[in-house]
Amino acid sequence: MLGADGTERLRRRVANPRSYDAALRVIADLVSAAEAEIGATCSVGVGIPGAISPSTGLVKNANSLFLNGRALDRDLSTALGRPVRVENDANCFALSEAADGAGAGKHVVFGVILGTGCGGGIVIGGALLPGLHHVGGEWGHTPLPWPNAHELPPKPCFCGHAGCLERYIAGPSLAEACDGPGHSDASTIPARAAAGDAHAQATLDRHADQVARGLSVIVNILDPDAIVIGGGLSNMAHLYTAVPPLLRRYAIADDVRTPILRNRHGDSSGVRGAAWLWPLPPKP
8 A cells, every 4th residue: 555655554465366256355355454454545456467458348368367357447346435447467567667666757668577477568757558459568479579490480379379479588488498398487597507507597698688689679669768677587687787788789779778677666566556556646
């Protein structure tokens, strides 16, 4: 919970619910308990691993499958007796980091999520740019640019296409590239590389090149003032040391100065961004 000055007032963490009805109850209970604790009524913003379809008003593309096809914003509004704003979690992350995080003060911010999946969000002048179909920033489901022989044939993706960036640069794909099929935990790869494991280092070098190719398209089209990285891979140093010089190789600009920044708010950034879906009240 954020206060009227944008500072954190209250933090609570609970286990993810396993059904739609349970999700509604958990959120309603959290809001009620928070308001009782601080003695005030609050606005409610929610970040989800999906989006509200502009055409149907229902959740789409959520990996928490029980959310898909549901009118989450309307159902929560009914349960809480007030308007509720629901937004994609990568968009919430981008909004948080643009508001008072690593991208604060930048006009155009591209927020990147690199974890079990690969997503993104666009903030311009402090406002989200979700797009006509509410898929703005979904660069994880654009093709890996300029694939080489070792990256072909294109890897199939759950979205129904093949060759998506997510299938090369997300955490499970990085783990698989290093340790083979069935491996999904990439967290030990940087330490192994630092200890002299040549294969682990080569995997990180290849990953940096793939990320740079993906981000070069963002620079060519959006030309953001900053790129902020979040998600489970955001603590890996090669994203900030190896990717920028490679970005200069691939982007069309003659002098690529786009900063690639580590997020400021860690795994709380998406939750904070959900709170930022509502503007701060005017100062008295």
